[in-house]
Amino acid sequence: MPVSAVTTTKLREAMARLLAGEPLHTNGALTKENLAREAQVSHATVHRAEDILAEWDAKVARPVLRSPGEVERDETIAKLRRQLRDSRSEVTELQGKFDALAVVAANLYHENLALKRKLGNSRRLASLPAPAAEPDVVRTDG
Template sequence: MTAAVSPATRRQLLEAMQRLLAGTPQHTDGRLTKNNLYREAGVSRATMNRASDILATWDAHVSRSPAGTAARRRDDDLDRLRHDLKASRARCRELQHHLDAAATVIAALAAENDALRRQNADTASRLVVPLRRDPAGR
């Protein structure tokens, strides 16, 4: 197997991995991420990516660690919450459409009601009902 990175870079990456996994980082916040791995090692991301065997070891350690389990649980929770949020937004849009339709119907009925009241008032004012007098004068 030909080395994709120099022996010095391998040593830097392995030491950085050990510090991160032990919880004693020197150059990062200590989270178990690949970003922190290459920063802790003081190499570029491209250099780290060429060390595929070290990355495989990193992934194996992180997936078994409590932090890896917590990260997977967090990612699963985020996926579920994103799905729930998408469904809630769709339901809100549907309810807003119903509300808009109801408001349109209410406005039309109110306008029709006002027109009928005006028409009724006009008709009532034109109606003259003669009073009959009682022939006996009462």
């Protein structure tokens, strides 16, 4: 089913604006979705306008070239995303270890309380023997 003359006009004007780099309703990227948005018609309507699509494909079929600055920016973004993913993974691992240590500390605390209650008021603690003093060694090899 072909599109109306009004829709064809809208699409041709939108295509001209996008190709000239002067979009009114989009970010200016040369995509069929943006053509539909720029013309303020549905995506399906664009696909029904076969003659306009053929014209669009002829004009936009060339690959989009990126400047060296854009390539460097994209590589930096990709690197930073990898670093962020790795950092998040490390934080998750460390959080797990921290939680495990907190559980161990809590268990030791409660175990200590139980032992203190068991001892009660009889605070008979055995003192450790003092280490024996070693006699001074006299060297005679001289």
